[in-house]
Amino acid sequence: MIYVMVLIGVLLISTLLTPFWLGRGGLLQASASINSQSQLAALKEALLKAYINDEKAFTAGAMPSRSWLQRRDFLTNRYIDAARRLDFLIRTQTASGGAS
Amino acid sequence: MLADLGFYLLLLCCISSIYGVLSAVLAAVWRHRRLYRSSRLALTGSCVMAVVAAGILVYSLFQRDYSIAYIFKNSSNDLPQIYTLTAFWCSLEGSHFLWTLLLTVYATLALWTYNKDNEHIMPYVSASLQAVLAWMFYLLISYSDPFVRMFPAQANGQGMNALLQNPYMAIHPPTLFTGYTALAIPAAYSVAALLYGDITEGWLKTTRRWALYAWCALTAGIILGGNWAYAELGWSGYWAWDPVENSSLIPWIFCTALLHAMIVQDKLGHLKRLSLVLAFLAFFFSFFGTFITRSGVISSVHSFAESPIGPNYLAFLASMLLVVALVYGFRAPSILPPDAEKVWGVSKESALVITQFLLLTLAAIVCVGTLYPIVSEAITGERTTVQAPYFNTFAPWIGLGLTVAISVGNIMRYQTNKIPGGLRLLVLSFLASLPLAGALIYYGEVMATKKAFNLGAQLVGLLLCSWSICCLSGDLLGRIKTLRWNVKLFLSRNLAYFGGYIAHIGLLIAIAGFLGNYRGLQKIATLRSGESVEFFGYHLTFDKVETTEEDNATLFSGLINVQRNGLDLGVIRPARSKYVTTGNMNHEIGLLSTFWHDLYVTLSDFDRETGKKATFEFHINATVRFVWIAAFVMVFGGLIAIFDRYRGAKSRDTVRSDA
Amino acid sequence: MNHLQMNGRILRALARALLCMAALLAAPGPGVLAAGESGPSDSNEIKKIWPTEGAKGELFHEVAGQLRCPTCTGLSVLDSDARFSQQIKEIVLEQVEGGKSQGEILKYFTERYGVWILRSPPTTGFNILAWALPIAILLLGPPAVWFFVWRRRRVVSTMGVRPASDILREMDTRLAELRR
Numbered sequence: 001m002i003y004v005m006v007l008i009g010v011l012l013i014s015t016l017l018t019p020f021w022l023g024r025g026g027l028l029q030a031s032a033s034i035n036s037q038s039q040l041a042a043l044k045e046a047l048l049k050a051y052i053n054d055e056k057a058f059t060a061g062a063m064p065s066r067s068w069l070q071r072r073d074f075l076t077n078r079y080i081d082a083a084r085r086l087d088f089l090i091r092t093q094t095a096s097g098g099a100s
Numbered sequence: 101m102l103a104d105l106g107f108y109l110l111l112l113c114c115i116s117s118i119y120g121v122l123s124a125v126l127a128a129v130w131r132h133r134r135l136y137r138s139s140r141l142a143l144t145g146s147c148v149m150a151v152v153a154a155g156i157l158v159y160s161l162f163q164r165d166y167s168i169a170y171i172f173k174n175s176s177n178d179l180p181q182i183y184t185l186t187a188f189w190c191s192l193e194g195s196h197f198l199w200t201l202l203l204t205v206y207a208t209l210a211l212w213t214y215n216k217d218n219e220h221i222m223p224y225v226s227a228s229l230q231a232v233l234a235w236m237f238y239l240l241i242s243y244s245d246p247f248v249r250m251f252p253a254q255a256n257g258q259g260m261n262a263l264l265q266n267p268y269m270a271i272h273p274p275t276l277f278t279g280y281t282a283l284a285i286p287a288a289y290s291v292a293a294l295l296y297g298d299i300t301e302g303w304l305k306t307t308r309r310w311a312l313y314a315w316c317a318l319t320a321g322i323i324l325g326g327n328w329a330y331a332e333l334g335w336s337g338y339w340a341w342d343p344v345e346n347s348s349l350i351p352w353i354f355c356t357a358l359l360h361a362m363i364v365q366d367k368l369g370h371l372k373r374l375s376l377v378l379a380f381l382a383f384f385f386s387f388f389g390t391f392i393t394r395s396g397v398i399s400s401v402h403s404f405a406e407s408p409i410g411p412n413y414l415a416f417l418a419s420m421l422l423v424v425a426l427v428y429g430f431r432a433p434s435i436l437p438p439d440a441e442k443v444w445g446v447s448k449e450s451a452l453v454i455t456q457f458l459l460l461t462l463a464a465i466v467c468v469g470t471l472y473p474i475v476s477e478a479i480t481g482e483r484t485t486v487q488a489p490y491f492n493t494f495a496p497w498i499g500l501g502l503t504v505a506i507s508v509g510n511i512m513r514y515q516t517n518k519i520p521g522g523l524r525l526l527v528l529s530f531l532a533s534l535p536l537a538g539a540l541i542y543y544g545e546v547m548a549t550k551k552a553f554n555l556g557a558q559l560v561g562l563l564l565c566s567w568s569i570c571c572l573s574g575d576l577l578g579r580i581k582t583l584r585w586n587v588k589l590f591l592s593r594n595l596a597y598f599g600g601y602i603a604h605i606g607l608l609i610a611i612a613g614f615l616g617n618y619r620g621l622q623k624i625a626t627l628r629s630g631e632s633v634e635f636f637g638y639h640l641t642f643d644k645v646e647t648t649e650e651d652n653a654t655l656f657s658g659l660i661n662v663q664r665n666g667l668d669l670g671v672i673r674p675a676r677s678k679y680v681t682t683g684n685m686n687h688e689i690g691l692l693s694t695f696w697h698d699l700y701v702t703l704s705d706f707d708r709e710t711g712k713k714a715t716f717e718f719h720i721n722a723t724v725r726f727v728w729i730a731a732f733v734m735v736f737g738g739l740i741a742i743f744d745r746y747r748g749a750k751s752r753d754t755v756r757s758d759a
Numbered sequence: 760m761n762h763l764q765m766n767g768r769i770l771r772a773l774a775r776a777l778l779c780m781a782a783l784l785a786a787p788g789p790g791v792l793a794a795g796e797s798g799p800s801d802s803n804e805i806k807k808i809w810p811t812e813g814a815k816g817e818l819f820h821e822v823a824g825q826l827r828c829p830t831c832t833g834l835s836v837l838d839s840d841a842r843f844s845q846q847i848k849e850i851v852l853e854q855v856e857g858g859k860s861q862g863e864i865l866k867y868f869t870e871r872y873g874v875w876i877l878r879s880p881p882t883t884g885f886n887i888l889a890w891a892l893p894i895a896i897l898l899l900g901p902p903a904v905w906f907f908v909w910r911r912r913r914v915v916s917t918m919g920v921r922p923a924s925d926i927l928r929e930m931d932t933r934l935a936e937l938r939r
Contacts, residue, residue: 001101001104001105004105005105005108008108008109008112008149009112012112012116012145012149015141015144015145016116016119016138016141016142016145017138018138018141019133019134019135019137019138019141020134020138023134023137024133025132025133025134026133027131027132027133028127028131028132028133028136028219028220028222028223048930048933048934048937049937051934052934052937052938070216073217074216074217076927076930077217077300077301077302078217079926079930080301080923080926080927080930081298081300081301083921083926083929083930084298084920084921084926085298087919087920087921088919088920090919091919091920092919301923334840335834335838335839336838337838340832340833340834341833342832342833444908453904453908454901454904457900457901457904461893461896461897461900464892464893464896465892465893465896468889468892468893469889469893472880472888472889476880476885476886476888476889479885480884480885482873482874482875482885483873483874483875484874484875484877484880484886484889485827485874485875485876485877485878485879485880486878486879486880486889487827487833487835487878487879488833488835488878489824489825489878489879490878490879490880490889493879494893494897497897624809704840
C-alpha cells in the first residue's frame with residue numbers, strides 16, 4: 001500500500017512539473033495590466049501586423065478557414081481590449097498630468 | 101486499507117490545490133504561461149484523485165465495509181442498492197464530499213474549456229477556484245473526513261434515516277449541488293475580472309453560459325426538493341420556508357438577477373459592477389445554508405449533528421467575504437465604464453433594473469426572515485419563530501410585481517419608451533387573457549375556495565398571470581412576424597430570447613400554480629371498513645388496512661376505493677411505513693393526480709388490532725401539477741438559451757459578420 | 760441539543776416504551792426531526808377529529824394555523840400529527856368551545872410558552888424590526904434606485920473610452936493602410 005501511495009505522489013509531482021519543459025512558454029496575453037501608453041500602442045501595432053500576416057496566410061491557402069476566423073476574432077478582441085485600455089489611460093493620465 | 105488510500109488521495113488533493121493557488125498567483129503576477137499550465141494540471145490532478153477517492157467510497161459502500169465509520173452510520177445490510185449508492189451523500193461528510201467532488205469537476209472543466217479570449221484572466225480564475233477547493237479539501241481531511249475508521253468493524257450498520265430512503269435522494273442533492281458548484285465559475289470569473297482590472301470581451305459569453313447552467317440545475321434541484329417534501333412528509337404542502345429551503349432559494353434569486361444584469365451589460369455595457377457583485381454573492385450564499393444548519397445555529401429537517409465544522413465554516417465564509425470585499429473596493433473603479441454615454445429613461449433597461457430590485461428585495465426578505473430568530477435571540481435573549489406566515493406576507497406582492505415586470509419588461513425596447521404596436525398588443529393580450537383566466541378559474545375550481553382564504557387575490561392574480569402569458573406570446577409572435585414568419589431564421593438569431601420566453605412562461609405557470617394551492621379544502625374522517633365519505637365530488641370508500649413486509653420496513657396501507665361521478669378511479673393506498681432499524685413511522689401518501697388538482701390522502705391513525713377502522717385526512721391541492729410542469733418548462737427554456745451563439749459576442753457580429 | 764429537541768426525544772421514547780418495542784436504538788438520526796413525526800396510538804382509540812366547518816371550525820383553524828408545532832420544523836400545530844401538537848390543539852379547541860377570541864387564545868399560549876410559540880414574530884418591541892425591515896426595503900427601495908441609477912443620467916461618462924464599433928473602424932482603417 002505504501003508503494004502505491006508513493007507512486008501516486010511521484011506521479012502527481014511529475015505531472016505538475018511537465019509544463020516546465022513541455023509546450024511553449026511565454027507570456028499570457030494581457031492588456032489591462034499594462035499601464036504604459038507606449039507599450040499599448042506597440043501592442044496594437046503588433047496585433048495589426050499579426051492580423052495582416054494571418055490574413056496573407058489564409059488567402060494563400062496555408063491556413064484553413066475555421067482557424068482564420070477564430071484567429072481573426074481573437075486578434076480583434078485583443079485589439080479592442082488594448083484600444084480601450086489605451087483610451088482610458090490617455091484620459092486618466094492626461095487628466096492627472098503626464099503620460100508614461 | 102482502501103479507506104487509507106482514499107484519505108491519502110484527499111490529502112494529496114488538498115496539497116495539490118494549495119500548490120495550484122500559489123502557482124496561479126505567481127502566473128498571474130508574472131503572466132507566466134508555464135506556471136498557469138502547472139496550476140491547471142494541479143486542478144486536473146485533484147479532479148482525478150477526488151474521483152478515484154469517491155470511487156473508493158462507493159466501492160466500500162457496496163462492499164458494506166463497516167470498518168469505515170461513515171458507512172457504518174449510514175447504511176445497513178438490508179439497504180436496497182440504490183440507497184446504498186445515495187448513502188454516499190446522505191450525511192454530513194459524504195454530502196460535503198459530493199459538493200467538493202462536483203466543484204472539482206466543474207472547475208477542471210472550466211479551466212480546460214476556457215475561451216481563448218479570456219486567456220489572460222485564467223490564472224486568477226484558477227487561483228480563486230483552487231483557494232475554495234483547498235479549504236474544502238482541508239475540511240475533508242480534518243472535520244469532515246468520510247474515511248474515518250472504526251475498529252472493531254461491526255457486522256451491520258445503523259441504517260439510513262427512513263425519510264432519506266426515497267428515489268428523490270438520488271437526484272435532488274446532486275442536482276442542487278451541481279447548481280451551487282457551477283455558480284463558482286461566474287464567481288471566480290468575477291473575482292478574476294476585478295483582480296485583472298477589466299471585464300474583457302469574451303468574459304460575458306463564458307460567464308453567461310455557466311450562470312445559465314447553474315440556474316437550470318438550481319431550478320430543477322429546488323423544485324425537486326419541493327416535490328419530495330410534497331410526496332413524503334404528509335402535510336400536503338411543498339414549501340415550508342424552512343431555513344435550508346430558503347438558503348437554496350437565495351442563490352437562485354441572485355443567479356436570476358445575475359442573468360438579467362448580464363443582459364443589460366451585453367446590450368448597453370451598464371451594470372458591469374452589479375454583475376460582478378451578484379455573481380460573487382450567488383456563490384457566497386450557496387454556502388450559507390450549509391453553514392447555518394451544520395453549525396447547529398438553526399435546526400431543520402436537513403440538520404445533521406452539530407459538529408465543530410461550524411466555526412471553521414464561519415471563518416472561511418468571513419475571510420472569503422473580507423477578501424473579496426477588499427478586492428472589490430480597490431479594483432472596482434478600474435472596471436471600465438460603459439461603451440458610450442447612455443441615459444436611463446423609461447425603457448427596457450429600466451424595467452430590468454426594476455426586476456433586479458424586486459428579486460434582490462425578495463432575497464433580502466428571505467435572508468432577514470431566516471436569520472431573524474438567531475439575531476433576535478442573540479440580542480434580546482428571547483426566542484422567536486419565523487415561519488411561512490411571515491414570508492407569505494411579502495412574497496405574493498413581489499410575485500405580483502414580477503408578473504407585471506415580466507410582461508411589461510419584455511415588450512419594451514432598449515433606449516426608447518416607445519413600444520411598437522404597444523397599445524394594440526396590450527389590448528389584444530388582455531382580451532386573449534380573459535378566456536385563459538376564465539379557463540384557469542373554472543377548471544381549477546378557484547371558486548371553491550374556503551372563506552378563510554383570499555379569493556379576490558387569487559382571481560386578480562390569475563388574471564394578471566394570464567395577461568402576462570398573452571403579452572409575452574404576443575410579443576414573440578410580433579417579432580416572428582417582422583421576419584415574415586421565417587421561424588427558422590428567427591430561432592437561429594434569437595435563441596436566447598426564445599429560451600427566455602419559455603423560461604418566463606414556465607415561471608408564470610408556476611405562479612399560477614402557487615395561486616391555486618392551499619385553499620383549505622380538506623376533510624378529516626374516521627371510517628370503518630366499508631364506510632365511505634364524500635369529498636369534493638369524490639366518493640371514497642375505505643376497505644381495510646393491509647400489512648405488508650418490505651425489504652427493511654413494514655408497510656401499513658389503508659386501501660381506499662375512489663370513485664368520481666360514478667366512474668371507478670381505482671384504489672389509493674395512503675400508508676405508514678415502520679422501519680426496523682430506526683423504528684420511525686413515515687408517511688406514504690395516497691395520491692390521485694389529475695392535471696388540475698391532486699387528491700392527497702394521508703393515513704393519520706388506524707386500529708392496530710383489526711385494521712378495520714382508520715382516520716384519514718383528505719386534501720384537495722389544486723394546480724399543484726402546474727408547479728412540477730413549470731420546473732420542466734423553465735429548465736427547458738434555460739437550456740435553450742445556453743445554445744445561443746450571439747449573446748455576449750455582439751460587437752463581433754455587428755461588424756465582422758461572416759459574409 | 761436544546762430543551763425542545765430533548766422533549767421530542769422523551770416523547771418518542773415514551774411512545775416506544777408504551778408500544779413495548781424492545782431493542783430499538785436509542786437515537787434516531789442525530790438531530791433529525793421529521794416534519795410530521797408521529798406514531799399510531801397505542802390503544803384502539805382513534806385520533807380526535809378537529810372541526811373544520813362553521814364559525815367554530817374556522818376560528819380553530821385560524822388559531823391553530825398561527826401556533827407552531829414545538830417538536831417539528833416549519834409546521835403549524837394544525838398541520839402536524841405530533842403528540843405535542845395534538846395536546847395543543849386540544850387546548851385550543853377547549854378555548855374555542857369556551858367562546859374565547861383569537862387574541863385571547865394566542866395570548867394564553869404566549870404567556871405560557873413565550874413569543875416563540877407563534878409562527879411569526881408579533882409586532883411589538885424588538886420584533887417590530889422583523890416587519891419593519893422588509894417594509895422599509897420595499898418602500899425605500901424604489902426611491903433609492905431612482906436616486907442611484909436614474910439620476911446618473913447626466914453624470915454617466917465613459918472616461919474617454921470609445922465604443923467597440925468605433926475601435927473596429929479604427930482597426931479597419933489601419934489595416935487598410937498597412938495592406939498598401
